[in-house]
Amino acid sequence: MNLLPSAATLAALVKIGLLVGGLMTAAAYLVLLERWIAAWVQDRRGPNRVGIPLTKIRLFGLGQPLADGLKIILKEDFTPSGVDRVLYNAAPLVILAASLAIFAAIPFGSVLPPLGIPGLPDPVPFLVAPGLDVGVLWVFALSSIAVYGVLLGGWASNNKYGFLGGLRSSAQLVAYEIPLGLGLLGVVLAAGSLRLDTIMNAQAESGVWYAFAQPLGFIVFMVASFAEAARLPFDLPEAEQELVGGYHTEYSGIKLLLFLVAEFLHMITAAFLIVILFLGGWHLWGVTGSSQEIGWIQALLRFGILSGKILGVIVFFMLVRWSWPRFRFDQLMNLAWKVMLPLGLVNLVTVATVEEFRPQLVAALGPGFAAAVAIALPWIACLVGWLVAGVFTPSGTDNTPILTHDPLDIERELAEHERLERSPRNLSPTLVGSR
């Protein structure tokens, strides 16, 4: 048995190293970007002082992540009394490990031209596990493992705010996995593969990004991935005004850092998925060439374009943070189950219909006109679905009580009042629900 790692294993290790290093650095600098954007939105200056240590060079505040990281690592790692120590310590590790392992299946570029190293397949894909046939499902599986970190962290820290944050978070993540999956299914159906690189190549081949071919799926997926990343309109798991810090209230020092990095990784994952699935991945019309062209220029160009798109989506995430107020929890659930789920189903049915009858369309109308129809139909479905959702589900914005009896029935009110006096902790049975 040969104990030396093969060239392929070494290549995978190099990719893992690049990816983890890049992601960690990106997470640190995205925090700085987030603070800059927050400052810009709020008309402040933001962090602009920290530069090269021990000099007076400021560099626009680019040294800030170093200072922040050093500070949070050197803070006291305090464990409150009454915690479940094993789970308390395991939770940050679980969430960070799961968030990093997701990237095994996510391509971060196109392909490198053949390097001529024996044992390596040529061309070399920008992907840690190119043999994984179920990349999309892998991403789902690992992001559902990350829920454990949140839930256990909240429960183990023996704190009611942490516990409430953990419960909220798990309910939210489980609920929004369904619209997320429905938005995704349309893309999988159109591309005919669960592999993320194949999905990118399909968009590059046709030149039609799935955001244009499936606008409704794009909207549903985008909203659901905001919720999955727990970014601001959906940041109920750690709503500061209500829960102090949510599931990581009791954490400090490096464990808190692990949680925060994992949160940022979730946002980066969401941005990767949005770009890869709906915004064409590395493809840009007239610049990147077709997926058959393999050269160093193309490889670098595609890597740059993919990174640029991802940065754009992340900036959008950060702008949204300062543009929308947080949902109430019932609004959150209404949006998931009453709006996003039906819209996702509409998108899926539309895409399935278009894909099923595409050969007949091409035969009847010719390829050009058929493509136009195949794009127009989902747009019509999107408009109609959005209108219907907007008109018929003004859901969850009004929580005035629904009265089950005549409000002028004084005797009943009196009897009710008396009953409540006797048992003050009972909620009034007249308030049976929200409109």
Add this chain to the structure above:
Amino acid sequence: MDPVAATTLPIPGLLLAGSVAALAASLWLLLPKTSDTVNSRRLGFLFGAAALIGFAATGRSLGGVGADAVFLTVAGISVISGLATIVTRSPVYSAIWFAMALAGVSGVLLVLGAQFLGVATIVVYAGAILVMFLFVLMLAQPSGMAPYDRVSNEPMLAAAAGAVLLGLLTLSIGRLSAAEPPACCRLPSRAQAMAAAPTEGVGSEDDRSATLLAPATAGVERVDADEVAHLGAELFGRHLFAVEVAGVLLLVALVGSIAVVSRGEATETDHRRESR
């Protein structure tokens, strides 16, 4: 597997019987009971280790167990986590050990090349069902539960039944692998992964594990690229009726549970009954 063993029963019967007995004793000692002492649990761990070694030896004599380090790791994780699931007293820890067991099983499936099943196990069981379990368990405050809720109901019967079942499974798998040429020993898992679709060109296990870590070779690529499509074609072709029936049953259960829940809430009389 040596040819002599293939003609006769390939398992040493005494070894298997001993392992089964040790497993039963270990399970009985380890299952949460009211009369547990530290020493009985220690003895249980001892018996458990003996049973594991016994079963491993039995498996070796079957010849079907790969010596792949990755396989042994994930298999060990799933077996030990499975044991821990039933012997832990805290329900929350039980659920977490169960999640670990599922992760191990998923790892076994991935090593065997059944990527879809492996990942689907995590998505469906660990990701959705078990999170719901944990959710409820955590709300139910496990530390406040009565002692009789935290012990197993029939430790002796459960231990005996589990051990005998495992022994019988080992025996039948041994007979199966004795009846077939060694090259097919790995086929059942592969075939299971493809929902019993007969496939040509099954790669070796080393190739399978290599696909997870490293770029695939061309041969493996071909088989894997077909896997999900094969599974889908089987499910929605040959087994379409079963899938539809399962879907309808699930829908009925869903509607039924909502009906049961909402009936308790909406009527006035129920509120009076609660307040009394």
